[in-house]
Amino acid sequence: MYQLFLINEAFYFVDLPGYGYAKVSKMMRKDWGTMAEEYLAKRRELVLSIQLVDSRHLPTELDKQLHEWLVFNQKKHLIVATKADKLSKNQLKKKS
Numbered sequence: 001m002y003q004l005f006l007i008n009e010a011f012y013f014v015d016l017p018g019y020g021y022a023k024v025s026k027m028m029r030k031d032w033g034t035m036a037e038e039y040l041a042k043r044r045e046l047v048l049s050i051q052l053v054d055s056r057h058l059p060t061e062l063d064k065q066l067h068e069w070l071v072f073n074q075k076k077h078l079i080v081a082t083k084a085d086k087l088s089k090n091q092l093k094k095k096s
Contacts, residue, residue: 002039011047014039040075048076055081055095 003015016036040049049070053063070077084092 016040037069040070041073046075048078051077051079052082053079055084056086056091 005013005015007013016032016039040046051063051066051070053059059067067077067079069075087095
């Protein structure tokens with residue numbers, strides 16, 4: 001199931017559930033992955049994919065796979081690091 005958010009009556013932000021750290025069965029995660037891939041591959045109205053990654057950790061294998069898929073399929077995308085507010089000043093310095 002997708003979560004749709006209408007922004008300023010101008011465009012939709014679509015959240016694809018289950019990506020990353022959802023605590024669900026491997027089968028459910030696989031089903032969600034298939035659903036997300038189909039959406040990203042077939043949605044003609046898709047203008048940009050925004051991949052959120054947790055800045056507290058190195059990119060996961062799933063993060064890398066999604067990025068590679070987006071590049072291979074020539075999908076416009078933006079990678080956004082999240083949770084930087086959870087990092088200490090020392091951790092921020094190391095990351096920059």
